Amino acid sequence: MKKVLVTGGAGFIGSHLCKRLLNEGNEVICLDNYFSSNKSNIIDLTSNPYFEMVRHDITQPYFAEVDEIYNLACPASPIYYQHDPIKTIQTSILGAIHMLGLAKRLNAKILQASTSEVYGDPLVHPQKEDYWGNVNPIGLRSCYDEGKRCAETLFIDYNLQNNVAIKIVRIFNTYGPNMNVNDGRVVSNFIVQALKGEDITIYGDGEQTRSFQYVDDLVEGMMRMMQSEPSFLGPVNLGNPNEFSMLQLAKTIISLTNSTSKIVHLPLPKDDPRQRQPDISLAKEKLNGWQPTIQLEEGLKKTIHYFDKKLKKTS
Numbered sequence: 001m002k003k004v005l006v007t008g009g010a011g012f013i014g015s016h017l018c019k020r021l022l023n024e025g026n027e028v029i030c031l032d033n034y035f036s037s038n039k040s041n042i043i044d045l046t047s048n049p050y051f052e053m054v055r056h057d058i059t060q061p062y063f064a065e066v067d068e069i070y071n072l073a074c075p076a077s078p079i080y081y082q083h084d085p086i087k088t089i090q091t092s093i094l095g096a097i098h099m100l101g102l103a104k105r106l107n108a109k110i111l112q113a114s115t116s117e118v119y120g121d122p123l124v125h126p127q128k129e130d131y132w133g134n135v136n137p138i139g140l141r142s143c144y145d146e147g148k149r150c151a152e153t154l155f156i157d158y159n160l161q162n163n164v165a166i167k168i169v170r171i172f173n174t175y176g177p178n179m180n181v182n183d184g185r186v187v188s189n190f191i192v193q194a195l196k197g198e199d200i201t202i203y204g205d206g207e208q209t210r211s212f213q214y215v216d217d218l219v220e221g222m223m224r225m226m227q228s229e230p231s232f233l234g235p236v237n238l239g240n241p242n243e244f245s246m247l248q249l250a251k252t253i254i255s256l257t258n259s260t261s262k263i264v265h266l267p268l269p270k271d272d273p274r275q276r277q278p279d280i281s282l283a284k285e286k287l288n289g290w291q292p293t294i295q296l297e298e299g300l301k302k303t304i305h306y307f308d309k310k311l312k313k314t315s
């Protein structure tokens with residue numbers, strides 16, 4: 001039985017990862033400050049004696065004896081990470097330093113949840129890992145994008161300088177149950193609006209694209225990455241290459257929910273990337289043929305079911 005630390009374990013992705021790790025017979029410590037996450041995401045796990053919740057902010061050091069660390073802690077939705085940009089960048093950078101220091105001391109393996117945001121508003125399409133990105137260093141998204149870019153640098157340097165066993169995954173847009181109702185990202189916004197019969201808010205013309213990955217596919221990819229051959233450090237893209245415009249997404253969600261909602265257009269936020277699509281050939285090659293297995297409609301149906309239950313409970 002391995003002891004695994006998951007920072008940000010009560011968050012949307014972290015909660016799914018904690019569950020999978022427990023199901024596979026690991027002991028899990030879930031670290032979270034609950035800024036953008038929710039205890040309700042992990043409440044079902046608390047009856048498992050091999051699961052431990054710790055309220056902690058990774059901008060402060062943390063010590064525990066573990067074999068593996070998944071470093072996920074950081075608000076990831078623009079409205080949350082832009083709420084306190086200095087804190088966001090501290091979470092990425094100080095958090096990475098503290099967790100890498102812990103991994104070094106324990107000789108533990110550590111995986112960084114990086115992001116497709118490191119590619120910024122990409123000039124290359126689809127994005128491969130060797131693309132350096134097109135990121136504004138002083139924009140609204142910079143606290144998140146540059147924080148995550150610097151965290152990647154720290155991971156690589158701890159490996160080069162201190163031989164820490166690191167892994168980096170770059171996560172593309174992901175959705176699924178356990179997203180916050182008020183998360184602010186597009187899939188949860190559209191589903192909640194459709195279920196409530198409210199206007200569907202498309203920012204800009206709706207022609208911008210994203211590639212949406214269902215959370216179970218991501219968790220599978222992250223776990224395969226942690227167990228991949230020691231010389232493979234990444235970064236590796238994890239995402240679903242099927243690309244959709246926001247207009248297509250809105251129409252699909254309206255149809256799946258049989259909603260009466262109308263589409264309205266609001267101003268496009270500054271620095272909003274036009275296009276994003278992962279090239280996942282490296283993940284396929286290095287992670288035993290990993291590729292997403294759940295396509296958009298199927299994943300949306302599961303997510304709609306989750307939000308429907310959640311909204312009924314709170315109404």
Ligand code: UDP
Nearest residue numbers: 173184185186187189201202203208246272
């Ligand atoms: N978006 C939208 N309506 C919303 C929320 C987001 O049209 O209610 C757009 C947003 O401008 C962006 C895309 O959907 O072009 C994805 O936004 P999200 O915040 O989900 O992720 P990110 O921009 O970080 O990829």
